[in-house]
Amino acid sequence: MTVTEHTGQSAMQSVDDYLSEVLAAIRPLPPRELGLDDADGAVLTQDVAAAWPLPPFDNSGMDGYAVVAADLAGASPDRPVTLPVRAEVPAGDTRRHELAAGGVIKIMTGALLPPGADAVVPVEWTDGGSADGRVTFGRPVEPGNAIRRTGGDAAVGDVLLTAGTRLGPVQIALLAAAGHGTVTARPRPRVTLISTGNELAEPGQPVSPGQIWESNSRMLAGAARQAGFTARRHPIVPDDKAAVLGVIEDALADADLLVTTGGVSMGGEHDVVKAALADLGTVGFRKVAMQPGMPQGFGMVGAAGTPIFTLPGNPVSAYVSFQVFVRPVVNVFQGLDFERPVSHRAVLAASVRSPRERRSFLRGVLDRSAGRVTPVSGQASHQLASLARANALVVVPESVTELAEGTEVEVLELP
Numbered sequence: 001m002t003v004t005e006h007t008g009q010s011a012m013q014s015v016d017d018y019l020s021e022v023l024a025a026i027r028p029l030p031p032r033e034l035g036l037d038d039a040d041g042a043v044l045t046q047d048v049a050a051a052w053p054l055p056p057f058d059n060s061g062m063d064g065y066a067v068v069a070a071d072l073a074g075a076s077p078d079r080p081v082t083l084p085v086r087a088e089v090p091a092g093d094t095r096r097h098e099l100a101a102g103g104v105i106k107i108m109t110g111a112l113l114p115p116g117a118d119a120v121v122p123v124e125w126t127d128g129g130s131a132d133g134r135v136t137f138g139r140p141v142e143p144g145n146a147i148r149r150t151g152g153d154a155a156v157g158d159v160l161l162t163a164g165t166r167l168g169p170v171q172i173a174l175l176a177a178a179g180h181g182t183v184t185a186r187p188r189p190r191v192t193l194i195s196t197g198n199e200l201a202e203p204g205q206p207v208s209p210g211q212i213w214e215s216n217s218r219m220l221a222g223a224a225r226q227a228g229f230t231a232r233r234h235p236i237v238p239d240d241k242a243a244v245l246g247v248i249e250d251a252l253a254d255a256d257l258l259v260t261t262g263g264v265s266m267g268g269e270h271d272v273v274k275a276a277l278a279d280l281g282t283v284g285f286r287k288v289a290m291q292p293g294m295p296q297g298f299g300m301v302g303a304a305g306t307p308i309f310t311l312p313g314n315p316v317s318a319y320v321s322f323q324v325f326v327r328p329v330v331n332v333f334q335g336l337d338f339e340r341p342v343s344h345r346a347v348l349a350a351s352v353r354s355p356r357e358r359r360s361f362l363r364g365v366l367d368r369s370a371g372r373v374t375p376v377s378g379q380a381s382h383q384l385a386s387l388a389r390a391n392a393l394v395v396v397p398e399s400v401t402e403l404a405e406g407t408e409v410e411v412l413e414l415p
């Protein structure tokens with residue numbers, strides 16, 4: 001049976017249907033050549049192979065002495081071997097210091113191994129050297145000791161990173177170590193957050209009764225960064241159709257995605273985001289069968305067909321809508337499959353209610369080790385203080401209106 005048949009109200013779109021529609025509409029960003037400083041969070045579109053060996057030359061793994069191992073074959077505490085120090089090679093010394101048997105070269109970690117040397121003796125195994133330019137060894141050394149061989153980490157042609165890899169700190173370090181100054185990848189998508197509402201004032205500014213301090217844009221910019229976007233907040237936009245359209249137009253210049261909050265409910269001309277964008281005809285407004293977050297808009301704007309989400313203004317609705325619908329599109333922008341939120345099973349520590357035919361995302365505190373989730377008090381869509389205490393969303397399916405304490409439920413971890 002469909003939702004419409006159950007309720008007799010105007011049809012609501014299911015959460016899953018709406019998410020599928022959104023995901024199908026997002027096009028991957030074109031790959032670009034990115035400098036390493038701009039590559040954090042980018043996703044490779046091709047394998048990266050080593051063009052040089054890693055390490056690129058034989059070098060010392062320790063501070064000590066480069067030796068010919070055979071010279072120390074008989075060394076013991078009772079019969080130590082003393083040899084002259086012929087030279088000293090610090091890291092970064094590009095000169096060629098050849099070593100002949102019967103002498104040693106003092107060497108630092110990372111310094112080029114002198115040709116002729118076949119082992120490095122750590123300074124701790126010696127007397128540390130004397131003022132007359134000699135050093136004494138009380139034990140032998142295995143050939144190859146403390147030498148980092150050319151290509152020992154990766155050989156030329158080895159695939160270092162595969163297409164589809166998201167670049168984090170270590171992957172970027174590897175690219176740098178392998179000598180790449182740039183990389184071809186899909187960058188993090190850029191989102192601009194736009195808050196609308198005549199009642200909104202900048203935090204820190206005085207307000208009169210009837211006004212509130214704006215909170216959505218900071219919340220969503222932070223959530224967007226957690227999700228992997230590059231995020232910018234636009235200053236507050238008044239409830240004025242022309243102003244809303246003008247801001248959207250401007251924001252298109254440097255955004256891959258726009259997210260507005262407010263102005264999409266049932267307030268007619270007061271809901272100016274809906275009124276303004278409805279005229280364009282490219283953004284679809286609908287009711288999604290969920291709570292919070294029922295009024296949703298999604299579509300494309302501008303010449304490039306930039307996707308836009310118009311989220312409801314209530315902070316909890318905006319946040320839950322963001323996590324459920326906006327967060328998953330990051331991966332799609334970067335050519336990857338969308339990632340489902342981390343989900344757990346847990347037992348309800350208190351009974352809950354949910355409206356008919358809507359999927360509820362109740363705010364809760366999940367104790368993972370105990371496998372329990374406690375709904376926070378204050379489940380209304382404006383109750384940001386309650387949201388701030390929560391670390392998870394309890395999912396109550398569409399078909400369910402009540403769940404008793406002790407019932408096992410699905411719980412989504414909040415980032």
Ligand code: AMP
Pocket residue numbers: 195196197199200212213214215216217261262263264265312313314315382
């Ligand atoms: P709206 O979706 O515009 O009808 O707004 C619903 C509720 O959310 C109203 O109480 C608004 O004052 C509030 N609201 C809208 N935008 C914001 C915002 N950016 N920050 C905080 N509250 C907001």
Ligand code: MG
Pocket residue numbers: 196197198262263313
């Ligand atoms: Mg409003």
